[in-house]
Amino acid sequence: MELDQRIKHLLKHGNLRMTTVRKLVLKEFLEAGSIALSSYEIEKKFEDLDRITLYRTLKTFEECGIIHQAVDVSGRSKYAICSADCSNHNHEDHHAHFYCKKCERTVCLDDVKIPTLNLPTDFQLEDSQLVLSGVCGACQ
Amino acid sequence: MELDQRIKHLLKHGNLRMTTVRKLVLKEFLEAGSIALSSYEIEKKFEDLDRITLYRTLKTFEECGIIHQAVDVSGRSKYAICSADCSNHNHEDHHAHFYCKKCERTVCLDDVKIPTLNLPTDFQLEDSQLVLSGVCGACQ
């Protein structure tokens, strides 16, 4: 599907209005693919993009199952486009993320699923995040 | 071993001076055991403990292998006392952490080791962090 079509489809599916900012931001995520983006990275790409609006856009996208958050070792949060299985308030992308200490990029390892582990019985598990870090292929 | 003895031993082992702040903070971690503490939690426990000094103390302890950082889903970082195997700049506690969404506590799951996973060959793995979240036993 063409980019503009995918953008339209995703926003419609999430019951979101087609605003300039949303189209702009969503395009970035679609183009980034499995690379997770921080708010700052998106912000500096578009000079006249309001910081606050951007934060709200990210939050909205996350709630609609369009993007998912990847906990970053550095503390700042990054986001990447979801797989098709995600929907409103129901993220299905239980894959690991890799953080490269050199280029500071976070990528989704879509094929590395988080294994199920035996927890002590009194813990009720809801989510799990696995962050691997080291040096990525491009930086070696 | 008694608490004061352990504090002395740990600081000596890390080549750190026995200062008031360090003894105070280390005592907190030893008493907390597998429960990870945030900077804020420690800060509010001691009214006249300087925020900046505390941050520096935490950093120093981490570098010396006395405490380790547990990436928190909420973004703020928490720390917990290391197992005996850790040493300067060489943390050996590759266990998962559990974050309770109700009480907002993070605990070390010392028995839940992070499994080794097959990464694409061009990734050079150095660290891994596994954060499980849900509701802990005490909150159910």
Add this chain to the structure above:
DNA sequence: TTCTAAATGCAACATTGTTTCGTTTAGAGA
């Protein structure tokens, strides 16, 4: 006891994110 490098405490700053509120705009309905 003296002395110095290490540790502390304060001020100022940086980053990341939220809240409030007035203004603009998407898009549903006439």
Add this chain to the structure above:
DNA sequence: TCTCTAAACGAAACAATGTTGCATTTAGAA
């Protein structure tokens, strides 16, 4: 196509978390 309203936006102010620079204090070696 035009009107209208709820949704989205933009600006200011604030909050949480953490860092840097620098002058002062202190642990502990000599």
